[in-house]
Amino acid sequence: MNQSQREHIATVVASVSDNAQHRAVCQHDQAIRDSWQRCVERYGLDPSRMQAAHILPWHELREHREHLEEFRRIARHGLSALYQQIAPAGYVVLLTDAQGVTVDYLGDESAEISLRRAGLFLGAQWSEAWAGTCAVGTALATGKALTVHHNDHFDATHIALSCSAVPLFDPQGQLNAILDISALTSPQPKSGQQLALQLARLHAHQIENAWFEHRHRTDWVLKLSPASPFVEVSPDYLIAFDARGRLIGHNHRAQRMLEQELGIEAASPHGRSSLLGMPIEQLFNTSINSLPDWLASASGRQGTLERVNSGERLYVTAVQPARHPERPVINTSAQLLPAPLAALNGGDPLLQQQLQRAARLLNAPLHVVVQGETGSGKEYFARAFHQSGERSSQPFIALNCAAIPPTLIESVLFGHLPGSFSGAGNKARRGLIQEADGGTLFLDEIGDMPLEMQTRLLRVLAEQEVLPVGASRPVAVNIRVISASHHVLDQLVEQGRFRADLFYRLQGARITLPALRSRSDLDWLIDKMLAGKASLSQAARQCLHQHGWPGNLRELSNALDYAVAMFEGERIESADLPEGIGTTAPVTLAQEGALTEQALPEEAQRLMASLHAARWNHSAVARQMGISRMTLYRRMQRYGIQSPNTLPA
Template identity: 60%
Template sequence: MNLSQREHIANVVASVEQATTAQVLNPQGSDAVQASWLRCVNHHGLDPSRLQEARILPAGQLREHRQQLEELRFVAQPGLDKLYQQIAPAGYILLLADAQGVAVDYLGDVNAEISLRRAGLFLGAQWSEALSGTCAVGTALATRQAITIHQTDHFDATHIPLTCSAVPLFDSQGDLQAVLDISALTSPQPRTSQHLVMQLAQQQAQKIENAWLLHRHRHDWVLKLSRNPAWHDIEPEFLLAFDAHGRLTGLNPAARHWLKAHPQPLGLPLSALFPGPMEQLLYTPQLEDISGQQRFYAQTIHPVRPTPATGVTLSPKLAALSGGDPQLDQQLRRATRLLDSSLHVLVQGETGSGKEYFARAFHQASPRCKGPFVAVNCAAIPASLLESELFGHLPGSFSGAGSKARRGLIQAAEGGTLFLDEIGDMPLEMQTRLLRVLSEQEVTPIGARQPQKVDIRVLSASHHPLAQRVADGLFREDLLYRLQGACVHLPPLRERKDINWLIEQMLAGRAQLSDRARQALVNYRWPGNLRELNHALQYALAMCESGVIEWDDLPDTLCFVAPFQPPASDDQHEALLRQLRTVHWNISAAARQLGISRMTLYRRLQRLGIQLPERQ
């Protein structure tokens, strides 16, 4: 025990004794910290002079905690990744802890893992107040409030080098689900140095809570409300979910605070908040509350049709691939039944239909696959290199092999999933070697004499009908039987009924669609499927200028391909002609009056078939 730790213990003891005697909290410290110190002694029976090492759960217990929070972890992951990119350069790590204070997700510097694990800033660490004393995660759980526990705020002297800022995460019912924590092994001494860190944590926590509500209530109506017209779609203040009968089923924490006059807001009818019938309110861009004192800018998210009850509960990671398309839902239910099996799975679908997305989600959802996900595009690797890439080689086993052994991708997938994309394009000689891997569960690197055991699950995919490839002599029939222990067919985009949901997922709130643009997207045949849709939306986002994607912001392929081109009305044609004549065909002046750029106006002229008069 060093001098600073002994001084800290003495300070804790003195503060607790003073607060107990005077029945008031120590004015020298934060009220929340002093109250936590009292709880540590009086309720948790902790001894400030007893230093405790970090408690890390064993793998089996950690797995149980992670599985219980799997759906929230899946929804939160993009936000956690983005937040970590912001804080990592300053030496911070990121923890997501469950309601018991167990760190179920962790993002940190791999080069500092030994120090971080020793300090408890690691996956599986237990940070409840009852075990670890005053700490950011545990005290946030105890108080249900965001808090920074900085250096000597910690109860246990072991933790005084640390600084930690934690924000509790609540679900749409108001229940505390998890805690988002940003911590560092060292930091400047002033507590104010952590203010920006806390702001970042709170901002990301709010986004995760909103994303969690939208995910859990995707089968309900959701109102996005804001008092600022520029932000009601991108960063709404309030989210309120309603069922088909117009009764409140969920709300985000900001909305719960807004409705604090209602102790039990869940179940309230929409008419108790806003005047008017539900059918009108859900399609109104501006709303006034029942008192008439507050005005909100509103957007309504329509419910996704729920998957019919079949006795199978979809894995959250697989369910996230569908917005309610019947064909896809049927395939996902079939896939869910296969998660615990040892069968290899063949995924078939057109190019761009999402085969690799499905394979990754299947791997992440499968409790059997603890190892990595390794993807190989059999059509992209030259035949001369494919054998070495897949099977690996010993030093000097062939010309250009080099002086070091190289492990192949099959061995790299040990304990996990090997995804063989475009398996139909694999050369026949490679098919023979792959068949042995599947039948014997062993691989022989090039130049090796003894095979090596491997434990992998193979997911393969092809846009070719493999039965036809077999008939044409291009694919081994016995390999096909091995690969298709089970088969999943992904429908093409033109057959999917959830295209509007897909569009909103890809736009992610960055822009809205005009009715005409949406109709063009829905009516197009999408030969490139999801990949083409994503590219089209990225192009439209680059072209649009007002936050609303118009028809002429879409790629030309969507607007000129018959019979799916939405016809331009005579009124639009004549209205634009009148506008141009008013400004004597001055393109710059017309664009300014229309509030668009000159390039957008030129595209609109082209698509409406309007020719500019020749200059004299």
């Protein structure tokens, strides 16, 4: 303990004891002195017992994070924008939940050790009961934004820190989280932190509004401001109404404004707002039926409203409920997709672009390459593409080139005459190319096709005829080939493993399917796959959102089938999901940056992550990814990944 810590302890002891003389001269704000008092009287803390910052173990932190998962996702953009502004001045950003646990964090990785020791880190517990007076804890206890600077802290451990915290409220008025910015070192006068506090307030308001708009995207929302130019870009007040015109949500500023207007006592930060359920007519001189007049349209229509008691005028626009919340409208001007292609997408914009390109290619005389990670739905796409075009009444034939031995692939594809080779039997066999005549031949894993077969396939495509093994006369065929590979075919060409001339003929057009983890329509996919089979608890849904889905749609489909088989209650719960799903550590922003810098290919990184999460249980990982154990071993071998169990001691 150093000298300044000793002096600080003496000050706190004197202040909280019945020392009237000391209280008169104490320089600290009333909010700080009240908090010191709470620390002693309510939480039984002893100022002379310094305690190091408390960081929760990962499994406990995970539970806190899960509860706030959806909110964290929405808040992230705001956190990163704030961090970019304050990082150069040595601040970190913390987002805590309503228990004071840091569930998201952005800070300087190079200072990780000292930040962690000071508790400016993921998992740090900053409630008053644990840490004494501190910005997060005191903002939680009072529901008010404040700066806790140096000696304002109760525990002398923290007196080097300067922290500013702002409560974030949910649309029902309850304190949901705390946004905090903190610095390990800062100049002495507390007044220097005014700007930091204002910046945190500004970003907290933006995060709160983003959360509000997300939660109320299916309701009528009024955006209000005393100044006309700000209504659209940065409204002060947001209020949501149901179809009958009853208030069902507000941002914090709107809550305080309406409470004042109606002369209602400000609600406690941890209770629900007493404004909920009030009819719009009781608040403004309008009715729910007038809202369409203020629809924020291309012409930017705005109206004015008067508060019902004070008569004060506010500028207003109204946002009408989204029509299909579970299936976002993508681009109304976009070309309509044929039903089989449209059925592949629940609103992901990247996928939509690819599907629209595909729709234009439907009847073009081109072969198509589909690229995408394993299980991303390449065959599903190929079938939908076939069903959407003019060949739809003709056969769709699929062959996985990696699944049949190279010695058989020739006769399977090209067919053979009786006795044309040993093992050919005494019956002729039509090859798949002939089976697909008039329709589509889907060649999966074409990158694994042996070079000699590539030469023969090229001849079929060039001459539009096939010569079965042992035959002397070719048979005319008209096929469209859709090929798929999880290899990047261009690279195979460069390495001499794939014929360039075949590659260019096959790749008349290339469609790339996004990985599941980057798709924005996960909820839609889940609901589609579960339709009529089971419903899902919110916690289980969160687990699915947290998972990285290295096996993409196949892994998702397998996971849901597993959960449907396991669940016994009313809904699928997290415990019904397969091992490893939702238990993989969610990637933090800092980690995300680190991952992209690693040299390993993306697929290898995901494979490693899954193996780690499943503690190197190969069967579990293969099941999760929807592939066989042999395929898993092949992939591990390809990237030089060795299980720790097989490493030499």
